[in-house]
Amino acid sequence: MKKFKDRVAVVTGAGSGIGQATAIALARKGCHLALADVSEAGMQQTAATVEGLGRTASQHIVDVADKKAMENFAGEVIDAHGRANIVVNNAGIGIAAPFEDHSLEDLERIININLWGVIYGCWFFIPHLKKEDEAQI
Known part of the structure; x- marks a missing residue:
């Protein structure tokens, strides 16, 4: 992307870690942000930092x-x-344990977030991205 100023960046998992750092870095480059997370407290901290940068x-x-929820999120943005x-389809989880110590429910949750979360993020935002002169996933 050639320019970031006044672009709108969507970041999932924006309440902590890499997602939070990515959102702040994009704000520093001039982007406005649509932040998504399951943690309201972390996301509020990210939003406060972004807004403190004038975005x-x-x-x-x-x-x-x-x-x-992802379909609704795209509409809300x-x-x-x-x-x-x-x-930025950043949201993801992992469980620090040997494979055989995971329950099937744990594995399903990991796959649903780490795979389907990315697919949904692309699927529901691509129609909107295609309307822009420049867009990135």
Whole structure:
């Protein structure tokens, strides 16, 4: 992407770690942010930092593994910002344990977030990204 100023960046998992750092870095480059996370407290901290840099930040409590929630999230972003230019499908989890110590439910949750969360993020935002002169996932 050639320019970031006044672009709208969507970042999932924006409440901590890499997602939080990515959102702040994009704000420093001039982006407005649509933040998504399951942790309201972490996301509020990210939003405060983004806003302190003079950028806007909408906050969305979203489970990226929930198809309907992700569809609604895309609509909320367009309603709040009018567009999306960048999507960072960052949300992800892992469980630090040997494979055989995971329950099937744990493995399903990991796959739903780490795989389906990315697919939903692409699927529901691509129609909006295609309307822009420049867009990135």
